[in-house]
Structures are given as C-alpha cells and as structure tokens.
Amino acid sequence: MAEPVSVAAEYLAGSRARAARTVLGQVVLPGEELLLPEQEDAEGPGGAGERPLSLNAGARSRVRVVCGPGLRRCGDRLLVTKCGRLRHKEPGSGSGGGVYWVDSQQKRYVPVKGDHVIGIVTAKSGDIFKVDVGGSEPASLSYLSFEGATKRNRPNVQVGDLIYGQFVVANKDMEPEMVCIDSCGRANGMGVIGQDGLLFKVTLGLIRKLLAPDCEIIQEVGKLYPLEIVFGMNGRIWVKAKTIQQTLILANILEACEHMTSDQRKQIFSRLAES
Amino acid sequence: MFMQRGLDSETKKQLEEEEKKIISEEHWYLDLPELKEKESFIIEEQSFLLCEDLLYGRMSFRGFNPEVEKLMLQMNAKHKAEEVEDETVELDVSDEEMARRYETLVGTIGKKFARKRDHANYEEDENGDIKPIKAKKMFLKPQD
Numbered sequence: 001m002a003e004p005v006s007v008a009a010e011y012l013a014g015s016r017a018r019a020a021r022t023v024l025g026q027v028v029l030p031g032e033e034l035l036l037p038e039q040e041d042a043e044g045p046g047g048a049g050e051r052p053l054s055l056n057a058g059a060r061s062r063v064r065v066v067c068g069p070g071l072r073r074c075g076d077r078l079l080v081t082k083c084g085r086l087r088h089k090e091p092g093s094g095s096g097g098g099v100y101w102v103d104s105q106q107k108r109y110v111p112v113k114g115d116h117v118i119g120i121v122t123a124k125s126g127d128i129f130k131v132d133v134g135g136s137e138p139a140s141l142s143y144l145s146f147e148g149a150t151k152r153n154r155p156n157v158q159v160g161d162l163i164y165g166q167f168v169v170a171n172k173d174m175e176p177e178m179v180c181i182d183s184c185g186r187a188n189g190m191g192v193i194g195q196d197g198l199l200f201k202v203t204l205g206l207i208r209k210l211l212a213p214d215c216e217i218i219q220e221v222g223k224l225y226p227l228e229i230v231f232g233m234n235g236r237i238w239v240k241a242k243t244i245q246q247t248l249i250l251a252n253i254l255e256a257c258e259h260m261t262s263d264q265r266k267q268i269f270s271r272l273a274e275s
Numbered sequence: 276m277f278m279q280r281g282l283d284s285e286t287k288k289q290l291e292e293e294e295k296k297i298i299s300e301e302h303w304y305l306d307l308p309e310l311k312e313k314e315s316f317i318i319e320e321q322s323f324l325l326c327e328d329l330l331y332g333r334m335s336f337r338g339f340n341p342e343v344e345k346l347m348l349q350m351n352a353k354h355k356a357e358e359v360e361d362e363t364v365e366l367d368v369s370d371e372e373m374a375r376r377y378e379t380l381v382g383t384i385g386k387k388f389a390r391k392r393d394h395a396n397y398e399e400d401e402n403g404d405i406k407p408i409k410a411k412k413m414f415l416k417p418q419d
Contacts, residue, residue: 222336
C-alpha cells in the first residue's frame with residue numbers, strides 16, 4: 001500500500017495532471033487533477049512526435065462523462081476530493097462516457113437523493129415525523145408517504161420505530177426529506193421495520209461491499225440459519241434471527257468481516273456450521 | 276380637450292417611459308462582464324447507485340420472511356430485466372389450432388341461432404361433419 005501512495009506524492013510534487021485512464025484502480029489523493037480520454041492527445045506528457053493523425057483533427061467528440069462520488073468538475077478535468085481508488089464503469093447502452101468515481105471509505109453518512117436508508121423516528125410533530133438518519137440533521141417524513149396512507153388512515157408509526165425509506169430531497173441547502181413509497185405509490189418493502197432484531201452501525205464501504213451482486217459473504221451467511229437483514233446506505237444494518245444468540249452471532253460476523261481475509265472468514269463459517 | 280377623460284395616449288407613453296427610466300436607475304445590478312456558461316459535458320452525481328449495481332437492501336434467507344424473499348426476486352430481477360428488454364410474447368395457441376377451432380365453432384354456434392326451417396342445413400353426415408349448405412328454396416316465377 002505504501003508504493004502507490006509514494007508514486008502519487010511524486011506526481012503531486014510535479015503537479016502534472018495524469019490521464020484518468022492510466023490511474024484506474026490506483027490510489028488517488030485529494031487535489032489531483034485527472035484528464036479525460038479526449039484531452040490526452042493535446043496535453044499528455046511527450047505529446048509531440050508520434051501521434052496518429054486523426055481524420056477529423058478539429059472536431060473532438062464530446063462524450064458525456066459522469067463524475068461520481070469523490071470527484072468534482074474542474075474546468076474540463078476531474079478534481080479528486082476524496083482519497084481512495086479510482087474506478088470506472090463503461091456505459092451499458094445509449095450515451096457514452098461512463099462513470100468515474102473514487103472508492104473511498106468513511107463512517108459519516110451524507111444524505112444523497114435516491115439512497116435507501118434505515119432511520120430511527122425521534123419525534124412526531126403534527127403531520128411529519130423527524131427521522132434520524134445519521135446525517136447532520138434529522139430527515140422529515142410525512143405521514144402521507146406510506147403505502148395506503150390517507151388523512152384519515154394514518155400509518156402506525158411511533159417514536160423509536162425503525163424506518164426503511166429513500167430520500168427524495170437531499171442536498172446541502174435543504175433539510176433532507178424521505179418517503180416510504182416509490183414513484184408509483186407502492187411500498188416495495190419500505191416502511192416500518194418489524195419488531196425485535198438488532199440495529200448496528202458499520203462503515204459505508206462495507207455496506208457497498210456486502211450489497212455487491214457477487215458478494216460471497218452474504219451467500220455464506222444465508223446458508224447458516226433462517227435470518228433477515230436490512231441494509232441502509234447510511235451504514236446501518238438491522239438483523240433478525242430466531243434466537244438472540246443467532247442474531248448476535250450474525251451481527252458480529254458482519255461487523256468483523258470487513259477486516260478478515262476470505263480464509264479467516266471460511267474458518268469461522270466452518271466452525272459455526274459444526275456447532 | 277373634446278371628450279377627453281384620461282390622459283392622451285402619447286402623454287401616457289411618455290410618462291411610462293420616464294417611470295421605467297427612474298425604476299431602472301434604482302434597480303441594483305452587478306457591473307460585471309457577462310460570463311459565458313460553457314456547455315460542460317461532465318455531470319456531477321453524488322450517488323453510488325449510478326456507479327455500482329447494488330442489490331436490493333432487504334434480504335431474507337431460508338424462509339424467515341417470505342414477503343421479503345418475494346421482494347428480493349422482484350427487485351433484483353427488475354434490475355436485471357432493464358438490461359434485457361427483448362422479449363417475444365409466446366403464443367399459447369398455435370395458428371393452425373386456432374383455425375381448426377374456428378371451423379368447428381362456426382357450425383355449432385350457427386346451429387343455436389338457426390330456425391326450424393334452417394335445421395335442414397345443419398344436418399350431420401355419416402362422419403359427423405356438417406353437410407354443405409343447400410341452395411335455399413326461393414319462389415320461382417312461372418314462365419306463363
């Protein structure tokens with residue numbers, strides 16, 4: 001891990017912008033500027049000399065690029081704002097360019113529109129609930145934002161309940177607002193999370209790792225015993241199993257698996273399977 | 276002036292212009308050169324949903340919560356179905372079978388609505404097939 005960082009530091013000392021394509025998968029530090037593919041021809045190091053002549057030299061095709069979390073637009077380049085590894089996703093279909101983002105790690109959640117989170121109801125005032133989502137201020141949740149809720153048919157939500165919902169408004173200028181229905185008015189699993197179970201907090205990066213489509217940890221956990229898990233993008237996980245002991249084992253596994261290698265994990269699972 | 280209730284239209288216009296001048300002098304404005312907003316082709320998004328394909332956040336295993344397990348299939352399939360959009364509708368009944376059914380259907384339903392006199396048209400052959408319809412007996416005018 002020390003090597004890529006020292007290489008990055010050298011570059012920073014020279015303050016030359018690197019091409020984003022060459023840095024994929026490497027550690028980037030805040031303050032670095034990255035060049036997008038189209039700009040490499042003119043501004044790359046050692047530009048003059050052997051460059052293939054393109055037929056339409058004048059017109060550079062402007063491809064729309066999305067800069068994701070950890071990156072900002074800085075003129076025509078990308079500016080890194082978080083330290084982590086640079087990632088890229090090719091566009092599936094339609095508009096080209098793809099997405100660049102920085103795979104960073106943090107514990108503090110910042111509300112983002114569209115994220116599904118687990119919140120705790122802290123107050124009930126009039127027509128809205130105040131829900132703590134782990135951000136800088138509590139989100140507001142209207143009582144009409146539940147499936148089948150009308151002015152007469154109010155949802156059964158008490159202070160202290162756990163809510164699984166998504167943000168509809170989340171920016172730095174306004175109070176975050178969340179709802180428990182989707183754009184069609186269906187709940188889709190959102191709403192009050194049932195009784196019992198255990199809520200605990202993990203890092204944001206672990207949530208994304210566990211929710212990846214090919215996550216082995218979740219597949220192995222699912223074979224242990226009947227259980228239910230809810231993942232909130234704000235770093236909160238709620239688990240429930242048939243007995244308290246099983247619930248606690250599950251919570252401990254999920255918390256610890258961030259720092260375990262896959263071999264250590266398999267050892268623990270095999271030990272559990274025996275007992 | 277003759278039949279003049281209000282001000283003249285010209286005087287009105289002059290007064291309006293003067294008012295506008297006064298108002299625009301009072302309005303504050305920034306004395307800066309116009310900044311051209313370049314059409315940028317980089318879009319900023321703070322959400323991880325675009326970057327990584329993440330699964331649905333609620334999970335249940337080994338039948339602990341059947342509703343959530345149903346939801347898991349639904350939501351994760353929806354996520355994959357968005358990529359594969361070509362789906363041909365499977366025919367339940369083939370065209371040939373449809374034609375055969377129609378053939379027999381016409382006769383049986385027709386029988387229901389036929390009057391007594393028309394029952395002759397629907398008599399069945401030895402094989403059970405309906406006989407071809409005979410020409411109707413019409414009035415023939417005598418030829419003297």
